[in-house]
Amino acid sequence: MFSFRPLSPGARSRIKAARALFIRHGAESTPEGRSLLLLRKWLSPAQREQFARRGYFEVVGSESGKRYRIHVGASVNVCEIDERGRPREGLCFMPIGALPIGDVMLAQKISLETCEGKVRAVARRFTPNGFYFRQARPLG
Amino acid sequence: MAIQIVMDRTGDSRHSFNPHDVQELAKAERRFHELTNAGFTAAVRTGHGEISQIRSFDPAAEETLFFPRLVGG
Numbered sequence: 001m002f003s004f005r006p007l008s009p010g011a012r013s014r015i016k017a018a019r020a021l022f023i024r025h026g027a028e029s030t031p032e033g034r035s036l037l038l039l040r041k042w043l044s045p046a047q048r049e050q051f052a053r054r055g056y057f058e059v060v061g062s063e064s065g066k067r068y069r070i071h072v073g074a075s076v077n078v079c080e081i082d083e084r085g086r087p088r089e090g091l092c093f094m095p096i097g098a099l100p101i102g103d104v105m106l107a108q109k110i111s112l113e114t115c116e117g118k119v120r121a122v123a124r125r126f127t128p129n130g131f132y133f134r135q136a137r138p139l140g
Numbered sequence: 141m142a143i144q145i146v147m148d149r150t151g152d153s154r155h156s157f158n159p160h161d162v163q164e165l166a167k168a169e170r171r172f173h174e175l176t177n178a179g180f181t182a183a184v185r186t187g188h189g190e191i192s193q194i195r196s197f198d199p200a201a202e203e204t205l206f207f208p209r210l211v212g213g
Contacts, residue, residue: 030151031149031150031151032151033151034150034151034152035147035151035152038145038151038152038205042185042191042205044190075213076213092212092213093210093211093212093213094210094211094213095147095207095208095209095210095211096179096208096209096210096211097147097148097149097208098149099147099148099149099207099208100149100151102151103147103151103152103207106147106205106207107147107181107207107208107210109191110181110183110191110193110205110207111181111210113191114183114191114192114193115181115193118210119210122210122211122212123212123213124212124213
């Protein structure tokens, strides 16, 4: 009754383009989507790839050279990591106001990369564990 | 056209201006000072993902991002 004919390469690419357009439109129509687009635009190429693959990205502190990992989230989502990539100390800080997740993560990245000392002065410390950094799916 | 991007609860607000137009440039500079005086941090991209904070208005910056003051959680 029904037969499935294989799509031509042209049709396949049109469908792919339409799908990408729908996804992009959906992303731009919500605060979270807009903030994630902005975040991706301001990440370095290496951070963008890491975020897409692993759901977090790493930054280097401007003063100490320490490495920090920023996970998806608006609080308790940043930790200092050691040379083997293991969490050492959690830092909880965020910009004031109810900003969407991508904006919070971008503000955290810029702050650590440009004024690490100020961040460490205001951040609340916590002991990092798997509970804080569970990742459902990469958003990058 | 240059742009000032201000983070807010909608994601961001964008203010475009022509850096060659004296009036628009003055308005952008006024906005820069209003935001930084209110505690916002201004940042620009300088290279391949490199970012720097700016403390005075840069008329040559194509894109300036503002985010609110940081607090501990």
